[in-house]
Amino acid sequence: MKKRIPLDQVIPNPEQPRKHFDPIKLRELGESIRERGLIQAITVRPIDGKFMIVGGERRWRAHQMIEAADILCEVVKIDDNEMALQAIVENLARADIKAMEEARAFQAMLDRGWTIEKLAKDIGVQPARITARTALLNLDETIQSLVDSNQFPLGHANYLVDLPKHDQMQIVKLFTSGKLKDWSGVRAAAQSVRDRIEQGGMFDDSMPEPSKDDIAAMSRMERTVERIITAISGGFKDGECVALKSVDPTKADKWADTLAAASRTIRTMEAQLRQAHARSVLM
Numbered sequence: 001m002k003k004r005i006p007l008d009q010v011i012p013n014p015e016q017p018r019k020h021f022d023p024i025k026l027r028e029l030g031e032s033i034r035e036r037g038l039i040q041a042i043t044v045r046p047i048d049g050k051f052m053i054v055g056g057e058r059r060w061r062a063h064q065m066i067e068a069a070d071i072l073c074e075v076v077k078i079d080d081n082e083m084a085l086q087a088i089v090e091n092l093a094r095a096d097i098k099a100m101e102e103a104r105a106f107q108a109m110l111d112r113g114w115t116i117e118k119l120a121k122d123i124g125v126q127p128a129r130i131t132a133r134t135a136l137l138n139l140d141e142t143i144q145s146l147v148d149s150n151q152f153p154l155g156h157a158n159y160l161v162d163l164p165k166h167d168q169m170q171i172v173k174l175f176t177s178g179k180l181k182d183w184s185g186v187r188a189a190a191q192s193v194r195d196r197i198e199q200g201g202m203f204d205d206s207m208p209e210p211s212k213d214d215i216a217a218m219s220r221m222e223r224t225v226e227r228i229i230t231a232i233s234g235g236f237k238d239g240e241c242v243a244l245k246s247v248d249p250t251k252a253d254k255w256a257d258t259l260a261a262a263s264r265t266i267r268t269m270e271a272q273l274r275q276a277h278a279r280s281v282l283m
Helices: 023-036 057-065 080-092 099-111 116-123 127-138 141-148 154-158 165-176 183-198 212-234 242-247 249-282
Strands: 002-006 042-047 050-055 070-075
Touching (some): 023 057, 050 080, 080 099, 099 127, 116 127, 127 154, 141 165, 183 249
Antiparallel strands (some): 002 070
8 A cells, every 4th residue: 555654754674784875876866856756655564653664765765865744655564574585685686785784684584593595595596695695794893894895805805704803804904904915815815824723723933944955946936937928928919929820820729728737837836825925924
């Protein structure tokens, strides 16, 4: 049943997953409503003499901004569980819902007795999404706030969820200070912490003195890598292998296979070097 309800009789849902509403977009929506009216009624349910919003809080907030007297509502009778589900479904449809908002909403439903599988089916998402989002709640609250405000990337945060909180914070501080430069550094640092835990103790910080052979081997490796990069890049121009094109194009497939094999080895070496660096800065 649709009817107009005084704005002061409509109240927000305290368990609304969405906590952040862009004031600029709200103002734009408000002006659109002022000029054209509300196209889609908000959904509310009667509760304690008021009407609680089931869906449409953003439209209600826009009405507040333009100081509207009332708002068009679709009045429904649903229980708390169905209301919570509808709130999640409505917000999942919005591209700008934050990952931590999803995490808290999913966890609230699990706390109500839903299983991950049942919740996934009821709201139309993959169980893995619920598992991944709720795992974010294992992060230190400071990191959760950084993820919420886009000051620490979500992809980086996913690597930290199974670590002790003091290790999480140490890695975040190393990242923000520039000692860990990107996601691969964060991933390597997280893996180093897991290795330390599995080994049952801290890293051995008594590094042995390098021998002359070690130093010489490192120098040779650095020079070799630089020569290889210089040699390969010399055959390319504007992304095209001009050397191969002008000499023997039939070798292209063979060279590609060789580079593919080399790239796999290089990726393995890179991962080991990243982890060695991570271990050194975590000590």
